Amino acid sequence: MAANGQPSKRATVKWGVAVDLKRCTGCQACTMACKLENGTPPGVFWTRVLEKEEGTFPLAYKVFMPLRCNHCSDPPCVPVCPTGASYVREQDNLVLVNQDQCVGCHACVVACPYQARFVPGSNAGYYDEHTPYEDTNYKKWQAGTAQKCTLCVHRIDKGLRPACVETCPTEALVFGDLNDPRSKISTLIRQRSHFQPSAELGTDPCVFYLT
Amino acid sequence: MTNAFNTQLRAQQEWSWLLAIWLFLGGTGSGLFLLFLLLGLPAYFAVIALGFVLSGGVILLLELGSPLRAWRTVFRPGTSWLSRGVFFVFFFIVSCFLSIAPAFEIFSWLPWSETGLLAKLLGWIAAVCALMIILYPAFFFHSTSLAIPFWNTPLLPLLFVSYAVLGGDGIVLLTASYASHIPAQVGLLAIILIALNAVMIAIYLLTMDRAGGSAKESVGLLNRAPLRWIFWVGVVALGLIFPLLGILFMAPAASTAGACILIGGVLFRYCVLKAGVYVPPALVADVTDWSKLNRTSSDFAREYAGMTAQRTSRPR
Numbered sequence: 001m002a003a004n005g006q007p008s009k010r011a012t013v014k015w016g017v018a019v020d021l022k023r024c025t026g027c028q029a030c031t032m033a034c035k036l037e038n039g040t041p042p043g044v045f046w047t048r049v050l051e052k053e054e055g056t057f058p059l060a061y062k063v064f065m066p067l068r069c070n071h072c073s074d075p076p077c078v079p080v081c082p083t084g085a086s087y088v089r090e091q092d093n094l095v096l097v098n099q100d101q102c103v104g105c106h107a108c109v110v111a112c113p114y115q116a117r118f119v120p121g122s123n124a125g126y127y128d129e130h131t132p133y134e135d136t137n138y139k140k141w142q143a144g145t146a147q148k149c150t151l152c153v154h155r156i157d158k159g160l161r162p163a164c165v166e167t168c169p170t171e172a173l174v175f176g177d178l179n180d181p182r183s184k185i186s187t188l189i190r191q192r193s194h195f196q197p198s199a200e201l202g203t204d205p206c207v208f209y210l211t
Numbered sequence: 212m213t214n215a216f217n218t219q220l221r222a223q224q225e226w227s228w229l230l231a232i233w234l235f236l237g238g239t240g241s242g243l244f245l246l247f248l249l250l251g252l253p254a255y256f257a258v259i260a261l262g263f264v265l266s267g268g269v270i271l272l273l274e275l276g277s278p279l280r281a282w283r284t285v286f287r288p289g290t291s292w293l294s295r296g297v298f299f300v301f302f303f304i305v306s307c308f309l310s311i312a313p314a315f316e317i318f319s320w321l322p323w324s325e326t327g328l329l330a331k332l333l334g335w336i337a338a339v340c341a342l343m344i345i346l347y348p349a350f351f352f353h354s355t356s357l358a359i360p361f362w363n364t365p366l367l368p369l370l371f372v373s374y375a376v377l378g379g380d381g382i383v384l385l386t387a388s389y390a391s392h393i394p395a396q397v398g399l400l401a402i403i404l405i406a407l408n409a410v411m412i413a414i415y416l417l418t419m420d421r422a423g424g425s426a427k428e429s430v431g432l433l434n435r436a437p438l439r440w441i442f443w444v445g446v447v448a449l450g451l452i453f454p455l456l457g458i459l460f461m462a463p464a465a466s467t468a469g470a471c472i473l474i475g476g477v478l479f480r481y482c483v484l485k486a487g488v489y490v491p492p493a494l495v496a497d498v499t500d501w502s503k504l505n506r507t508s509s510d511f512a513r514e515y516a517g518m519t520a521q522r523t524s525r526p527r
Contacts, residue, residue, distance in 0.1 A: 050219040050492055063216070065492060076357045079290035082297065103283055104276015106225040107293055107351070113358040113490050119225070119276050137395040144276030197493040201357045209493070 013092040014073075015151055016178040016206035017165065018185045018194070019066050023172035026051055026064035030164035030173060034068075037152060039165035041120040041139025046149035047164050066173065068164070069116040069149035070197060070205030077108035086146070093206060094151055098175050102145035106155060109146060113201050117148045151175075178206060220428045223359060224485040229274045231481035234348055236267030237300070238371060239378030239476060241341035244307060248338050248377040250394050254314040254325070259382060261307050264344065268300055292351035297345060303340035310334040345375040359487040360422065361429035366415045367483070373411065377404040378476040384458075386467030398458050398465065401472065405455045412447075429486040442482045450475010 009190045026049050034040070034047045047068035054063050070185040075095045085101035086108050088094070097108075109117045123143045125134040141147045152162035160166070176185035185208075188194075192210040199205070240263025247256045272278045287294040310333035312318035314325040323329040349368035356363030380401045387393050416433070419426040433442045449471050457468035506514075 024227070028430045049214060050218050062216060067492060076355070079287075080293065080351070080354050082285075082287050082291040082294035083280075085283075101280070101283055102277065103280045105274070105284065105293060106276070107291070107355070109225050110223050110487070111355040111358055114492070115358075115489055121276070142277075146276075193492065198490060201490070203357065 004166060012179060014159070014178040015071065015092055015094060015156065015205060016176065016185055016208065017068065017162075018174040018176075018208045018210055020170075020172045020174070020188075020192075020210045021063075021065070022161065022210070023170040024049065024064045024066055025170055025172075026062060027169065029167050029169055030066060033163040033167035034149070037155075038150075039140050040118075040121075040147070041138070041141075041143075042126050044118045044120060044126070044147070045069065046116070046118075047091075065209070066164075067116070067197075068077055068207065069095060069151070070114055070203065070207045071149075071151060073204035073206065077112045078204060080107040080111045082107065088174075089153075094156075095148070096150055096153065097146050097148060099142045099145045099147070102142075104144040104146065104206050106146075113203065114205075117146050119144065119146050131202055218492055220425055220488050220491050222429075222432060223489060225332060226274075226484045226487075228481060229270055231477060231484055233267045233271045233274065234371075234480040234484075235378065235477045236263045236270060237348075238345050238375035238480075239382065239473065240264040240267065240346040241379075242372075242375030242377070243379030243382050244303075245338055245339045245376060246383065248334055250396065250449040251265070252383065252394070254311050256383065257307060257311040260341075260379070261304065261311075264300060264303060264307075264341075268304075292347050292354055292409075296344065296347040299340045303337055303344055305332045306337040306340065310337055342372075345372050358489055360424065360426040360490060361487050362483075363418055363426075364415065364418065366411055366418075370408065370411050370415065370479075373404055373408050374476055374479055377401065377408060377472055378439045380404060381454075381469040381472030381476065384472070387465050387469070388463075397501070398462075401458055401468070402455060405451050405472075409447075409451050425488040425490050428488045432486045433482060434489065438482060438485055441478050443477035446475050446482055450478060 024097045028049050031045055031048045034045065038045055038046060047066060049066055050065040052065070053060065056059055071093055072095065073093060075086075075088065078088060078095060081100050082105060083103055085098045085103075087096060087098065089096055098127050104119050106119055109119055120141070120143050123130075123138055125131065125138065130138065152160070152164075155162060161175045165173040174185050174188055176183035178186060178189075180186060188210060189208050194210045196205045196208060240260045243263065244260035246252060247254075247260060272281055275281055283298045284294055288298060290342040308319075310330045311325070312394075313321050313323060346368050349371045350363035352359075352367055380397055383393060383397050384401060387397070414523060416430050421427075432438050448471055454468035454471045454475070457471070458465040
């Protein structure tokens with residue numbers, strides 16, 4: 001990886017997620033699957049579905065927008081990191097945090113336009129005492145350091161899909177390699193009208209919303 | 212830290228009083244050191260400046276989530292203004308200390324004198340570092356300006372410099388009634404800087420209000436409770452208008468004016484931090500054709516038939 005946080009030329013895989021807004025029903029199953037898989041602390045949701053009320057009676061409806069880290073091709077959160085804990089993985093485009101190096105300065109949290117980064121202050125769980133589940137899963141992250149959606153990097157490395165994609169009951173989430181023109185995600189992006197979240201910021205997100 | 216599940220505009224929650232106090236201590240201390248050098252103030256002002264920056268550094272450590280790893284922040288001076296800032300603070304503390312140390316009895320064994328060339332050189336190195344300590348937070352805020360448009364302005368570094376020098380001036384005013392050798396320009400300088408700050412804040416808020424979106428919401432936050440009281444009463448009335456009137460019409464009240472300037476300085480930084488509103492999530496409705504919600508059941512039937520056909524023919 002170059003010093004400016006850009007992925008090197010060696011990167012051949014570019015993981016991305018396509019979100020079919022016509023299929024998303026706002027069930028928050030991805031939110032829960034993420035919490036179960038990654039054991040995130042209370043109040044922190046690496047992925048979540050935003051809801052917005054639109055229209056007026058009788059044509060009132062809700063629109064949904066699942067959010068996660070966009071694993072931007074030009075991530076604003078990486079160059080602001082003073083320690084190099086935030087990095088773009090060499091072999092693909094995943095924006096990750098080395099929690100052993102993070103000092104918890106919150107710079108990346110503020111720099112991310114998608115509010116996808118979090119610094120939990122403590123190890124406190126949902127109850128007074130840790131449940132057995134929390135005992136096991138809270139070892140996956142350190143309090144006082146930045147954490148974010150890793151696109152379930154531990155699952156990707158085993159050849160599995162991210163937990164949120166796996167669990168989506170309407171198949172609204174599609175995970176795949178954007179560099180492979182024959183992958184399902186590339187096909188969908190070619191065929192359907194789509195947009196990248198806040199693309200005008202120039203971050204070139206790897207999450208595409210199909211409309 | 213808690214996520215929101217709706218699309219309303221949201222201000223950053225990460226930084227609050229602790230960082231505002233660091234910005235105040237670092238900026239004011241550095242501003243005081245610049246004044247010390249430019250106006251030829253007595254040496255103990257440089258000690259106060261050094262104390263401000265040092266205590267600010269301690270506050271900054273408290274702000275970190277994992278303070279024991281603070282040494283790691285030196286690794287990315289190529290891209291990160293925070294990393295560069297650590298260097299500026301370090302070099303300021305060292306060069307400021309070395310340049311003023313000979314002025315005091317206990318360091319009289321040092322081989323250079325207070326007025327010698329080496330001390331002068333060290334003093335100017337410290338001055339450059341002091342200027343950068345004032346500026347680097349503004350440059351850092353600019354590097355986060357994709358997320359927070361309120362910080363995306365060249366006025367922010369100017370305001371930080373102006374507030375830093377005004378803060379240094381405030382300290383000099385605060386001690387004016389107890390100290391001797393205070394140059395007469397201090398009062399005049401305060402008046403000029405207060406006027407300058409007021410004009411720049413006005414331009415800042417007006418341009419941000421015109422910019423619309425999140426930046427407009429930031430200005431809105433400053434005009435709504437609870438920030439309204441801190442901004443209009445604390446920053447504008449107590450921090451600018453009151454000291455201006457005090458210096459202009461009540462010369463004996465200079466100390467009080469100095470104290471008010473300092474309080475206004477802390478509150479100004481707090482307001483800038485708390486008014487940082489994130490850009491909103493991309494609005495779904497703007498890009499989706501919701502007129503299709505008016506479809507009838509036969510429309511749906513036709514569409515689903517089409518989708519099924521497409522699904523079976525699509526390559527896997």
